[in-house]
Amino acid sequence: EISITEVMTPRVVVTALNQDMTIKEVLDEYPVLRFSRMPVFDESVDDIQGVVIRSELLVAASRDEWDRRIMEFMKPVEFISTTQSVDTALDLFLERRQQFAVVQDEFGGTSGILTMEDVLETLLGEEIVDELDEVDDMRELAREQASSGEEE
Known part of the structure; x- marks a missing residue:
């Protein structure tokens, strides 16, 4: 069985x-807005309250x-x-x-999102890539950002 932590988009x-x-x-x-769904938080990303759909925001903007x-x-x-x-x-x-x-995570903090x-x-x-995807693998992007932050 594959853990969702291996395939989720990391919080960073x-x-x-x-x-x-x-x-x-x-x-x-x-x-x-590259993503069709985005989490919504109150105080911090550890306090996710819901999700919004991009198309609904864009319709409101058009009005x-x-x-x-x-x-x-x-x-x-x-x-x-994360254990699932x-x-x-x-x-x-x-x-x-x-x-x-x-x-x-086990403490109720946000580890990432899964779609x-x-x-x-x-x-x-196989990666499902569409015209708005700037990066094929968000996990790889997170690793790259972490390693570049360590080098600074």
């Missing part, structure tokens, strides 16, 4: 949004609803433990009809 490369941000603030900070807060778009989010397997995650996604989960795409890539043995 997760794009998470503060629930109090406005649509304008989000798009000023992230002119290109000039710049001052609406991210919390208004928040959906409930699934949580899964990819098989368990697939079952969770299918049972709950979800495509996104926050991976929590249905991560699970399918693992099962297929």
Whole structure:
């Protein structure tokens, strides 16, 4: 069995949004929203409150609803433990009809995120890359960032 920690996107490369941000603030900070779903936090990334869907934010922006807060778009989010397997995650996604989960460590902190795409890539043995993907492997990006930080 493959652990979800082997396939999740590590927290250091997760794009998470503060629930109090406005649509304008989000798009000023992230002119290109590369991810279809983003976790939403309150105090810190260890305090994930929900998830937002990119298309809903962009529709609001197209309607000039710049001052609406991210919390208004928040959906409930699934949580899964770092001790779980990819098989368990697939079952969770299918049972709950979800495509996104926050991976929590044994202390309730955020370790990263896991998507249905991560699970399918693992099962297929192939990266699913689309036109917005700047990086094929987010885990590799996290390793590169960590090693470059150590060299400084």
